[in-house]
Amino acid sequence: MEDPPPALSVQPIGWLRTGKTLKFHALHQPRESIAEINRIELRKDSRFEGALRDLNGFSRIWLVWWFHRNPNWRPMVLPPRGPAVRRGVFATRSPHRPNPIGISAVQLIDVSRLTLHVGPCDLVDGTPILDIKPYLPAYDAFPAEKSGWWEEVESVERASPQFTIHWAPLARKQRDWLRSNWNVDFSDRMCELLGRDPSPHRSRRIKKRRSGGFEIGCGAWRAIFSLDLTRVTILEITPAYPLRFLIDPERPGITDCDAQIDFLKHWPEKD
Ligand SMILES: C[S@@+](CC[C@H](N)C(=O)[O-])C[C@H]1O[C@@H](n2cnc3c(N)ncnc32)[C@H](O)[C@@H]1O
Structure with missing residues (x-):
């Protein structure tokens, strides 16, 4: 067997600061219709003041960044949109790449x-930024090019029904309680996914429940919902972890851990 080539090393030039702490919070690609301001803080120990000169005149830039929350890569991945079909990772924008490098304009x-x-971006808080380049429409935009399997997904989605989302009183109360007491809010992202396609799907983290209905995983939370033709009703929210995990000192670092414990005081676990 041939030796692998020597590793190349890079250092972040800075980090993205955003309110999105969970991967679930970040969109799959930046969406322009969302009013959002994020911050990139560049390192102070380098000569980046000079490197930034003349960038102000550009209204769009490329960020080249590192999927630092990804421990592994896979040759075939299941894209979150479209049918449950695995695709070669190089034919996708999946984070699970051999060199976990992302690009966002x-x-x-x-x-x-x-x-x-x-503006709007698809990176989570703390993502290391490797490089910044000006976006040049003359070189970077080719809207007439073919988009392979992605074109099929878009045409199927255009032809599919749009699902409407409704909140049952219990779920609405839980959602509002989480927002006002813990500043936890995953409803926009969840409604976007369910509105497009609420059918069971591994990377959308939607599954059928043995006890009936469906559930979707939303970061450290789960929402249980029912589906009636094109009507999705969110019935209830639950923590994704059982209380015994949340209070176990051997399992530190569970996201929203205190919020989940507090939630369970108001809405205890069912047996
Ligand atoms: C589908 S990828 C696309 C990234 C980039 N626009 C690209 O095309 O290379 C975007 C997803 O990556 C995930 N993500 C964002 N920042 C990440 C990070 N620092 N580490 C791992 N995953 C991240 C989020 O779940 C987000 O929805």
């Missing part, structure tokens, strides 16, 4: 010393 709002404000 984002609006540049302003540059102020070593801080850049950018």
Whole structure:
């Protein structure tokens, strides 16, 4: 067997700061219709003030970044949109890549010393930024090119019914309680996924429940829902972890751990 080539090393030039702490919070690609301001803080120990000169005149930049929350890669992945068909990872934008590098073309709002404000993006908080390049429409945009399997997905989605989302009183109360007491809110992202296609799917984390109905995993939470033709009703929210895990000192670092424990005081686990 041939030796693998020597590793190449890179250092982040900075990090993205955003309110999105969970992968579930980040969109699959930046969506322009969302009013959102995120911050990139560049390292102070390098000569990046000079490197940023002249960037202010560009309204869009490429971010080249590292999927730092991904422990592994897979040759075939299940894209979150479209039918449950695995695709070669190089034919997707999946985070599970051999070199976990992401690219996003984002609006540049302003540059102020070593801080850049950018528009909607699909990166989570703390993502290491490897490089920044100006977006040049003359070289970077080819809207007429073919998009392989993705074109099929889009045409199936266009022809499919749109699902409407309704909140049962219990789920609405739980959602509002989480928002106001713990600033936890996953409803936009969840409604986007369910509105497009609520059928069971591994990477959308939707499954059928043995006891009836369906559930969707939303970061550290789960929502239980029913489906009646094109009507989705969110019935209830539950923590994704059982209480015995949440209070187990051998399992530190569970996301939203305190919020989940508090939630269970109001809505205890069912047997
Ligand atoms: C489908 S990828 C697309 C990324 C990029 N626009 C691209 O095309 O290379 C976007 C998803 O990556 C995940 N993600 C964002 N930041 C990440 C990080 N730092 N580590 C691992 N996964 C991340 C989020 O779940 C987000 O929805």
